[in-house]
Amino acid sequence: MKMRHNGSATPEQLAMLTEALKELGADLPLDSPERDTLAAEIMMLFENGIETLDEIKAALSKA
Numbered sequence: 001m002k003m004r005h006n007g008s009a010t011p012e013q014l015a016m017l018t019e020a021l022k023e024l025g026a027d028l029p030l031d032s033p034e035r036d037t038l039a040a041e042i043m044m045l046f047e048n049g050i051e052t053l054d055e056i057k058a059a060l061s062k063a
Contacts, residue, residue, distance in 0.1 A: 009046070017046060020056045 009017065020042050021035075028035040045059050 007047075013046070013051070016051075016053055017042060020053050023053070024057065024060065 021039050024042070025035045025038045028038065041060065041063075042056055045056050050056055050059055
């Protein structure tokens, strides 16, 4: 069972989340609403126990 995160992340997890947004949002302007939505989706997945970049990519590709 995946562990939920209660609003906290380790430095390693923050680095992974940053990389996820950088990779998945590479074609989106930094100030676009679409990038903000992507960031929110990534955080929602993380908060619900998705903990790796590959898992985030897989979850978003299914959506």
